[in-house]
Amino acid sequence: MTQPRREVLQKLTPVLTKRWLSPDAWKIDTYERLDGYSALRKALDVHPDDLIQLVKDSGLRGRGGAGFPTGLKWNFIPQGDGKPHYLVINADEGEPGTCKDLPLMTYDPHSLVEGAIIASYAIRASRAFIYIRGEAVHAARRLRYAVREAYAKGYLGENILGSGFDLDLVVHSGAGAYICGEETALLDSLEGFRGQPRLRPPFPAVAGLYASPTVVNNVGTIASVPYIVLGGADWWKSMGTEKSSGPMIYSLSGRIANPGQYECGLGITLRELIELAGGMKPGHSLKFWTPGGSSTPLLTAEHIDTPMDFEGVAAAGSILGTTAMQIFSDQDCPVYATWRWLEFYHHESCGKCTPCREGNYWMVRTYRRILSGEGTPADLDTLQDTADNIFGRSFCGLGDGAATPVVSTLKWFRQDYLDYIEGRTAPRLSAKALVGA
Ligand code: NAD
Ligand code: SF4
Numbered sequence: 001m002t003q004p005r006r007e008v009l010q011k012l013t014p015v016l017t018k019r020w021l022s023p024d025a026w027k028i029d030t031y032e033r034l035d036g037y038s039a040l041r042k043a044l045d046v047h048p049d050d051l052i053q054l055v056k057d058s059g060l061r062g063r064g065g066a067g068f069p070t071g072l073k074w075n076f077i078p079q080g081d082g083k084p085h086y087l088v089i090n091a092d093e094g095e096p097g098t099c100k101d102l103p104l105m106t107y108d109p110h111s112l113v114e115g116a117i118i119a120s121y122a123i124r125a126s127r128a129f130i131y132i133r134g135e136a137v138h139a140a141r142r143l144r145y146a147v148r149e150a151y152a153k154g155y156l157g158e159n160i161l162g163s164g165f166d167l168d169l170v171v172h173s174g175a176g177a178y179i180c181g182e183e184t185a186l187l188d189s190l191e192g193f194r195g196q197p198r199l200r201p202p203f204p205a206v207a208g209l210y211a212s213p214t215v216v217n218n219v220g221t222i223a224s225v226p227y228i229v230l231g232g233a234d235w236w237k238s239m240g241t242e243k244s245s246g247p248m249i250y251s252l253s254g255r256i257a258n259p260g261q262y263e264c265g266l267g268i269t270l271r272e273l274i275e276l277a278g279g280m281k282p283g284h285s286l287k288f289w290t291p292g293g294s295s296t297p298l299l300t301a302e303h304i305d306t307p308m309d310f311e312g313v314a315a316a317g318s319i320l321g322t323t324a325m326q327i328f329s330d331q332d333c334p335v336y337a338t339w340r341w342l343e344f345y346h347h348e349s350c351g352k353c354t355p356c357r358e359g360n361y362w363m364v365r366t367y368r369r370i371l372s373g374e375g376t377p378a379d380l381d382t383l384q385d386t387a388d389n390i391f392g393r394s395f396c397g398l399g400d401g402a403a404t405p406v407v408s409t410l411k412w413f414r415q416d417y418l419d420y421i422e423g424r425t426a427p428r429l430s431a432k433a434l435v436g437a
Contacts, residue, residue: 001257001258001279002257002278004278005275008275011272011276012263012276013239013263015224015227015246016104016108016220016249017263019031019034019107019111020104025107025108026106026107026108026145027149031111036110036111036114037153037155039225040117040118040226042229043118043121043122044165048121048122052075052123053071054071054228054232055071055225055228056069058228059233059237059243059246060228060236060246061245062217063219063220063221063224063248064217064218064220064221064322065095065218065320065321067310073205073217074123076205077123077215078213079124084126084210085126085212085214085215086128086209086210086212086215087123087127087217088128088129088183088187088204088208088209088214088215088217089129089216089217089219089222090181090216090218090219091105091131091136092174092178093133093219093322094133094178095321095324096294096324096326096341096344097251098293098324100324101218101220102136104219105139105140105142105219106139109139109143109145110146110150112130113146113150113155113156113169114155114225115222115223115225116128116130116169117167118229119215119217119222119225120167120169123213125215126166127167127169127170128167128169129169129170129209130170130219131174131180131186131189132173133173133181134174134175134176143171147169150169156169177195179196179348179349182396183204183216184197184198184200184396185197185396186216187214190209195350196350196352197395204216220249224236224246239265239266241307241309243309244267244309244312247263248264248265250273250325252274252325252327253325253326254326255284255286256278260277262276267307267309267312269305269308270303270304270305270306270308271305273308274304274327280327280329281329284330285330286329287334288334289325289328291308291319291320292313292319292320292322293324293326294326294341294344295321295397295400295401295402295404296318296319296320296404297318297319297407297408298405298408299316299317299318308320308325333425333428334413335416335417336371336428337405339368339371341402342363342364342405342406345360345398345401346360346402349399353394353399355390355393356394356395359403362382362386363383363406366382367383371428372427372431372433373420373427377421380414380417380418380421383410384407386406387410388407390402390403391403
């Protein structure tokens with residue numbers, strides 16, 4: 001392991017992660033001692049419209065993957081429409097490699113609860129939900145505990161801190177379906193239906209939960225709000241870049257010395273992040289990586305100096321996504337990695353639309369054939385053709401996401417495919433993989 005240089009260490013900006021290592025920060029007494037709920041007191045003295053303006057001024061963009069401007073989304077909520085408004089927090093973190101929201105909810109759940117109260121106040125919602133993935137049992141337990149504590153202290157319920165503002169916050173556990181992280185499938189699931197995506201538009205801001213105006217925001221987005229209220233828009237913008245403001249939690253996994261979460265201003269490069277993580281594992285050199293989970297186009301070693309912000313990653317031909325950076329080395333096989341991701345997406349496809357349901361089924365079969373040494377050069381054309389027919393023709397992002405690593409690896413690593421097909425690489429799967437395929 002190598003020690004990061006001082007100037008690189010200084011790029012760490014612990015904001016959302018700053019309490020993670022404080023013992024008992026998940027309990028309200030500790031949270032309050034560490035400045036917790038002071039942003040709420042400040043926010044309740046401000047007009048809701050001014051809070052929306054503050055979030056707009058900060059340039060905060062959604063941390064769930066798409067990077068949509070948060071203040072703009074809040075502004076879409078019509079006022080005086082007579083309908084109830086809802087805040088729904090998407091805590092169904094499931095993108096392969098992504099692990100920033102679960103530690104946040106486990107170690108610092110009150111920052112999310114406090115952000116939820118402020119955001120609900122800003123959009124005039126009196127009911128909010130946190131939809132957490134079913135497998136995250138421990139994080140859900142911590143969240144429920146935090147919500148109970150917040151009620152007991154008068155931060156939730158009626159007439160919060162004497163402000164006249166009422167809010168109920170419900171923690172709802174999903175049943176472990178990846179598709180319920182898609183915002184409209186999440187809303188269907190929350191309403192008690194099978195979680196399948198709805199047609200957009202209308203977007204949830206217009207017709208969301210129970211057909212009412214709804215803001216759906218990611219955990220990291222909402223947890224950022226108290227810091228913006230306390231620190232101000234200019235302080236937030238002092239981290240990150242002009243168009244991608246603030247700190248971001250980068251989740252590094254794979255062939256690096258110290259996998260984990262590194263919070264830095266948007267725009268840091270992979271080279272610097274790897275240095276912060278103690279370098280590559282001994283004997284490994286970078287071959288390919290995901291900038292934001294497996295549904296974002298893969299990048300290679302030549303992209304190591306890409307600025308990790310929305311614009312920088314787009315200029316390199318990919319998407320910042322969830323900043324889940326899975327690092328693969330010269331000892332990893334891109335064909336095998338793609339097959340593993342594809343098995344996941346195939347399993348998680350909700351089956352609503354044909355390109356994703358059927359396309360993933362056929363692509364998985366083709367990968368199994370190639371990896372068991374039975375592939376032919378024509379399989380590569382079939383894979384490209386199938387992926388091209390999934391892209392842009394699927395009902396929701398899952399289809400596009402599944403096809404992404406296929407297209408990326410065919411583009412960057414065609415030779416690795418041919419090595420299986422032409423017998424230079426030993427099969428990774430036995431003939432059993434083809435049974436039933
Ligand atoms: P999107 O760009 O379609 O929408 C982003 C957000 O902006 C949504 O909340 C949407 O309602 C809102 N929006 C967009 N246009 C709008 C308009 N005209 N009016 C009102 N609201 C509008 O992205 P998406 O399909 O919601 O999400 C895709 C992203 O999700 C991908 O970038 C991927 O990285 C990410 N993702 C994350 C995870 C995870 O575990 N966090 C899992 C899978 C995918
Ligand atoms: Fe369901 Fe896949 Fe179609 Fe999305 S793209 S609606 S997950 S079948």
